[in-house]
Amino acid sequence: MKIPLKNAAELDAMRVSCRMTASVLGQVAAAIQPGVTTGELDALARRLIAGMNAKPSFLGYRGYPGAMCISINDEVIHGIPGRRVVLPGDVVSLDVGVYYNGFHGDCATTVTAGVTDPDVIRLVETTRRALDAAVAAVRPGCRLSDVSHTIEGVVQAGGCSVVRDFVGHGVGRHLHEDPQIPNYGTPGHGPVLKPGMTLAIEPMVNLGRPDVAVQDDGWTVVTRDGKPSAHFEHTVAVLEESVEVLTLA
Numbered sequence: 001m002k003i004p005l006k007n008a009a010e011l012d013a014m015r016v017s018c019r020m021t022a023s024v025l026g027q028v029a030a031a032i033q034p035g036v037t038t039g040e041l042d043a044l045a046r047r048l049i050a051g052m053n054a055k056p057s058f059l060g061y062r063g064y065p066g067a068m069c070i071s072i073n074d075e076v077i078h079g080i081p082g083r084r085v086v087l088p089g090d091v092v093s094l095d096v097g098v099y100y101n102g103f104h105g106d107c108a109t110t111v112t113a114g115v116t117d118p119d120v121i122r123l124v125e126t127t128r129r130a131l132d133a134a135v136a137a138v139r140p141g142c143r144l145s146d147v148s149h150t151i152e153g154v155v156q157a158g159g160c161s162v163v164r165d166f167v168g169h170g171v172g173r174h175l176h177e178d179p180q181i182p183n184y185g186t187p188g189h190g191p192v193l194k195p196g197m198t199l200a201i202e203p204m205v206n207l208g209r210p211d212v213a214v215q216d217d218g219w220t221v222v223t224r225d226g227k228p229s230a231h232f233e234h235t236v237a238v239l240e241e242s243v244e245v246l247t248l249a
């Protein structure tokens with residue numbers, strides 16, 4: 001496993017693409033309201049990305065047809081934007097990547113406008129806290145599975161379950177680089193984190209059972225038990241003595 005390290009200039013370029021990514025994600029999240037279609041949200045993302053002279057990282061990746069992944073309720077990740085209408089009480093996960101100046105940014109969030117079910121709110125807040133705790137656990141010299149274990153611990157404490165079939169990843173000149181970053185694991189394993197690594201950490205968390213399936217469209221990942229799922233993602237950089245969250249608007 002060869003993990004690409006970014007030098008200072010490359011980290012600066014990552015800062016730019018990642019800030020763009022976060023900006024798009026924030027603007028699309030702000031546009032969510034009952035009645036909007038996922039296709040309209042995707043079109044907004046495409047306009048925003050084109051307006052920055054950047055490219056959507058996901059569009060055409062292994063044939064993926066959207067600029068964003070928009071995954072609602074029991075959809076975990078990789079929901080394809082289209083005619084689906086956002087309804088009051090929907091749990092909407094938004095995931096976007098932006099490619100600019102040779103580097104990708106990748107981030108995701110889950111929006112709960114109008115959600116009142118306390119279990120669903122617990123799901124989303126647990127997933128958000130799992131990502132925050134994971135970021136806080138990143139430091140040079142620690143092992144990758146320390147980060148994975150941190151995520152699993154927060155999710156278990158929240159009474160939710162970690163999706164095991166999909167993982168976070170390194171990100172940079174390519175959308176997916178080494179290492180793979182599972183959202184579970186025992187501490188003290190895997191590569192030692194080093195300055196210059198840029199990682200997309202992305203807990204995918206289910207309210208019910210961890211089992212998922214891919215739908216007939218070949219992309220959309222859903223929970224097998226039909227219960228809701230949440231997803232948060234940041235691209236972060238390991239620095240000499242700390243971690244920097246790159247996907248902040």
Ligand code: MF3
Pocket residue numbers: 057058059061062064069078095096106107108169200233
């Ligand atoms: N954030 C997701 C990932 O890193 C989105 C990928 S969607 C794809 O894997 F279409 F690009 F595959």
Ligand code: CO
Pocket residue numbers: 106168169200202233
């Ligand atoms: Co990702």
